[in-house]
Amino acid sequence: MTNHEVRKMEDGFALSRQFAKQQYQSALVMVISGVLAFFVTSVITPGASSLGLAIAAATGFSVGVWCQPNVYRRQNGSLTLAIALIAFMWAVPVIVMLTSFSG
Known part of the structure; x- marks a missing residue:
């Protein structure tokens, strides 16, 4: 092997x-932001557990x-x-969220 090939x-x-x-x-930032969004959503809206998962997925993918x-x-x-x-x-x-507020 030449020096050029080794360098390449x-x-x-x-x-x-x-x-x-x-x-x-x-991947680490996506997971951390998703977990953080899940916990923040769980604290803000404790009744809607599936809402936290949807927001966590959207946050992770957006990030x-x-x-x-x-x-x-x-x-x-x-x-x-x-x-x-x-x-x-x-x-x-x-x-x-809009349907839960209206009904």
């Missing part, structure tokens, strides 16, 4: 380690897209599908 291989390993570190950090948007991009570079999914995930708890 070391650069590849460094990029791989950096990517794995970013994925780990993003995940915010942390690493390139992972959620489609092949044409659009984030439309991820944004639509985030909007739907946040619409569910909002609808539940």
